[in-house]
Structures are given as C-alpha cells and as structure tokens.
Amino acid sequence: MPCSPAPSATSEGCPMGEGFPFANAREPLCKKQKGKRTRFQAKSDLTVIKQKKNRRIKANDRERNRMHNLNSALDALRNVLPTFPDDAKLTKIETLRFAHNYIWALSETLRMAEPGIYNLAHQDMDLTSPNSNCSSSSDWESLYSPLSQSDSHSPTHSMDDFISQPLPCARHSTSFSEFL
DNA sequence: TAGGCCATCTGGTCCT
DNA sequence: AGGACCAGATGGCCTA
Numbered sequence: 001m002p003c004s005p006a007p008s009a010t011s012e013g014c015p016m017g018e019g020f021p022f023a024n025a026r027e028p029l030c031k032k033q034k035g036k037r038t039r040f041q042a043k044s045d046l047t048v049i050k051q052k053k054n055r056r057i058k059a060n061d062r063e064r065n066r067m068h069n070l071n072s073a074l075d076a077l078r079n080v081l082p083t084f085p086d087d088a089k090l091t092k093i094e095t096l097r098f099a100h101n102y103i104w105a106l107s108e109t110l111r112m113a114e115p116g117i118y119n120l121a122h123q124d125m126d127l128t129s130p131n132s133n134c135s136s137s138s139d140w141e142s143l144y145s146p147l148s149q150s151d152s153h154s155p156t157h158s159m160d161d162f163i164s165q166p167l168p169c170a171r172h173s174t175s176f177s178e179f180l
Numbered sequence: 181t182a183g184g185c186c187a188t189c190t191g192g193t194c195c196t
Numbered sequence: 197a198g199g200a201c202c203a204g205a206t207g208g209c210c211t212a
Contacts, residue, residue: 055198060189062199067187091185186209195200 078095081102090098 056190059199063190064188066200184211189206190204193202
C-alpha cells in the first residue's frame with residue numbers, strides 16, 4: 001500500500017496537549033495572554049490543520065477499504081458467472097452487464113421450461129423484470145432473449161456480445177449506467 | 181501513442 | 197462529529 005494511515009495526530013499526540021492553554025482555540029484567553037494571541041492562534045491553526053489531515057488520511061483509508069470490498073464482491077460475482085478458462089478477466093462493467101444478461105437468460109429459460117410454476121412463484125415477488133426501470137411488466141413479458149434474437153443476436157454470436165450488449169429492456173433506458 | 185481500465189485521492193453530501 | 201457514499205480528477209499500466 002502506497003499510503004498507509006499516518007500515526008494519530010489527534011490531541012493525544014499533539015504537542016499542545018493537556019494543560020496547554022490554547023489547545024482548544026475556543027477556550028477563553030486569560031488577560032495576561034491577550035497580547036500574544038496571534039502567536040498561539042497560529043499554533044492552534046496548526047492543530048486544526050493536523051486534525052484535518054488526520055481525518056483525510058482516515059477517510060482515504062476507509063474509502064480504500066470500501067473499494068476493496070466492492071472489488072471483492074465483483075470478484076465473487078465473476079466467480080459465479082460462466083466464462084471460459086481462457087477468457088480474460090471481465091472488467092467491472094462487463095461483469096455487471098454479463099451478470100444482468102445472465103440472470104435474464106436464466107429467468108427466460110426457467111419461464112419457458114416451467115411457465116406455470118414460474119408465474120406462480122412471481123405473483124408474490126416482482127422478479128419478472130431484472131430492470132426496475134422497465135415501464136411495465138408487459139415490456140418485460142414481450143422481451144426476447146439476447147441469445148435468440150434473430151436480428152442482432154443469435155446463438156452463434158460471441159460471448160462478448162452477451163456480455164457487452166444491454167438487454168432490450170435496457171435499451172429503453174438512456175444508458176446501462178441507469179441499472180447500477 | 182492513444183485509449184481503456186483501474187486504484188487512489190479528494191471534496192461534497194447525506195445520514196446517524 | 198464522524199462515517200458512508202458518491203463523483204470527479206489524476207496518474208500508472210497495458211494493449212492495439
């Protein structure tokens with residue numbers, strides 16, 4: 001890691017610690033120290049800067065961990081998607097698109113195989129559409145599989161198409177990013 | 181070398 | 197106040 005969290009710069013580590021008259025800039029000044037306020041105020045500003053820097057370092061660390069968790073989740077998603085061993089690792093956007101299309105394909109397969117059971121199971125759960133942006137369920141019901149679509153998609157098309165092409169429902173939206 | 185992808189930093193916003 | 201989330205900026209790495 002190029003940037004590990006720096007040692008704490010909070011009040012414990014601050015040179016102006018406990019007992020220092022101006023450790024807190026909001027504390028009232030005593031009469032004797034009035035004339036030297038600017039000098040001590042400068043130190044107080046330094047403390048504020050140190051605190052801000054420390055907060056930034058901690059926030060960066062949290063953000064890094066958050067992104068690592070996100071990447072771990074993406075890796076887990078990649079692992080359950082069917083890809084050929086020789087395939088290059090899916091990019092993030094490819095992983096999301098592929099997962100979306102794969103779920104769609106599985107749903108369609110299930111619907112065609114067991115229409116009665118499928119429809120019954122989805123009376124209580126609105127899972128008929130993988131895309132909540134679809135204007136209605138009829139949109140989804142009228143969809144076709146990207147793998148069996150006659151005009152632009154066919155089983156002979158490459159896996160790349162399956163990964164990279166948004167579903168018909170997605171095309172109702174302006175971009176794939178609306179799914180995310 | 182341009183373009184794509186990625187990791188990281190950063191400041192803003194919202195929430196607890 | 198501090199944490200989570202987000203989007204923009206930036207720089208590095210890789211590939212066609």
